[in-house]
Amino acid sequence: MAKTYFTEDHEWLSVDGNVATVGITDYAQEQLGDLVFVDLPEVGRKLAKGDTAVVVESVKAASDVYAPLDGEIIEVNGALSGDPALVNSAATTDGWLWKMKLADESQLAGLLDEAGYKAHIG
Amino acid sequence: MTGDATKTLPLEDLHQAAGAKFGTFAGWSMPVTYPAGVMKEHQHTREHVGLFDISHMKLFAVSGAGATALLTRACPIDAEALQVSQSKLTFFLNEEAGILDDLIVTRLGADRFMVVANAGNAVADEAHLKAIAKDFDAKVEPLDRVFLAIQGPEAEAALAKAGIDGSSLTFMHGFEPRPNWFMSRSGYTGEDGFEIGLPEADARALVARLLADERAMWIGLAARDSLRLEAGLCLHGNDISPDTDPVSGALMWAVPKEIRASGTFIGAEALRAILEKGAGRKRVGLKPEGRQPVRGGAALFDADGNSAGIVTSGGFGPSAGHPVAMGYVSTPLAKAGTKLFADVRGTKVPVEVSALPFTPHRYRKG
Structure with a gap:
């Protein structure tokens, strides 16, 4: 059973075993506005927590999406190359960004749960 | 603007009620997007009518027996040759022919003009023009107006329904339809449209009538930017600045041929020297290959990495x-079709020098 976590940088993680699917929250996509391009990373790239994993581009600006935890990218959402607006229409489902194998599951303890995230965005 | 509090638009409550997201631009808190979002707002303007609050921009009334002489000195135009109601894009240049601001000047009468200036330069523009005016029998008066842009193929029809007849105006003409109103057929989208400066109470009434028409909706600054960029129009501070001149900015179409050789406007000698020597670089359109946007500030390289x-x-x-x-x-690379590369976060994105505008202008030239 996957468990969902959040970060203060407006990402969500759906964690199943040691694999996390990562995307941005509905709140984040709404702040960014219509996305026109998602710069996806290479599969196999190793990320340290805080590294820029993905750049999402709206009509007006480019925004970084950071790795929420240490790990390695095992899959990216190829559907976003043709339809970046999926992140707007389905941020928490079909608009996921990447999947990563976690290097240290104990880092999950530092993330927010849904109630904590809701409190964070007010 | 440093140290100054952010200024708010007189109609801010209307934008709040419309659900706008605000951002700061040129010292003003401005509606950036509305709930429809930048894509829909942009398309709506191209297809129907976009209503923009551009009250951050400044209107100056210039009047007096020396008004034409003042503007002919302050700007690279022949103000005397302007017909009444004719508008012209022009500039304030510095002595090096650098562009201090781009402006729209409209002749309202024998010795009266309206000057529309950019928000970010309004304070400096006023001081600049008033300083020059000391040598002329002319008065420079900043006006306190709400300024609205009504843009798109159905702009004339929507305005007519709201009780404003703009049908007598053709592109780049303006007049005063009512006391304390200024209305011109102009804009910053590449579409047909109007810009109207008017007192706040009148503006509230006009906005209510326009928004009662389903063809019209509020459009934010984000779509204003994508519309003007597709139309190949310059944003002062980005595409033109005191470090660029009308020659390198590919804006010499705005400087009448008659005054290029003989004009005595500020910056005339420097401009003549640049014209004679040729500009070392040129403003061009750039079409990135693929889907990845290339933003302002990205460095450009040729195929050899120069x-x-x-x-x-x-x-x-x-x-x-x-x-x-x-x-x-660089001028030798300014030809349409030239292949270059833009550095985006370390990746070289291929871009092609492209004719402007990206979307055809649809002005009502009459």
């Missing part, structure tokens, strides 16, 4: 359907 110039504005063109940009390249 520096070729810089991107000054860039983003996605919702009507063009691809990323669009403009920038400056």
Whole structure:
């Protein structure tokens, strides 16, 4: 059973075993506005927590999406190359960004749960 | 603007009620997007009518027996040759012919003109013009107005329904339809449209009538930017600045031929020297290959990796359907079709020098 976590940088993680699917929250996509391009990373790239994993581009600006935890990218959402607006229409489902194998599951303890995230965005 | 509090638009409550997201631009808190979002706002303007609150921009009334002489000195135009109701894009230049601001000057009468200036330069423009005015029998009066842009193919019809007849105006003409109103057929989208400066109470009534028409909706600054970029129009501070001149900015169409050789406007000698020597770089359109936007500030390189110039504005063109940009390249590279590369976060994105505009202008030239 996957468990969902959040970060203060407006990402969500759906964690199943040691694999996390990562995307941005509905709140984040709404702040960014219509996305026109998602710069996806290479599969196999190793990320340290805080590294820029993905750049999402709206009509007006480019925004970084950071790795929420240490790990390695095992899959990216190829559907976003043709339809970046999926992140707007389905941020928490079909608009996921990447999947990563976690290097240290104990880092999950530092993330927010849904109630904590809701409190964070007010 | 440093140290000053952010200024708010007189109609801010209307934008709040419409659900706008605000951002700061040129010292003003401005509606950036409304709930429809930048894509829909952009397309709506191209297809129907976009209503923009551009009250951050400044209107100056210039009047007096020396008004034409003042403007002929302050700007590279022959103000005397302007017909009454004719508007002209022009500039304030410095002595080096650098562009202090771009402006629209409209002749309202024998010795009366309206000057519309950019928000970010309004304070400096006023001081600049008043300083020059000391040598002329002319008065420079900043006006306190709400300023609205009504843009798109159905702008004339929507305004007519709201009780404002703009049918007598053709592109780049303006007049005063009512006391304390200024209305011109002009804009910053590439579409047909109007810009109207008017007192706040009148503006509230006009906005209510326009928004009761389903063809019209509020459009934010984000779509204003993507619309003007597709139309190849310059944003002062990005695409033109005191470090660029009308020759390198590809804006000499705005400087009448008659005054290029003989004009005594500020910057005339420097401009003549640049014209004689030729500009080392030129403003051009840039079409990135693929879907990845190339933004202002990105460095440009030729195929051999030599520096070729810089991107000054860039983003996605919702009507063009691809990323669009403009920038400056060395003059030999300014020919349409030239292949260059833009550095985006360390990746070299191929871009092609492209004719402007990216979407055809649809002005009502009459």
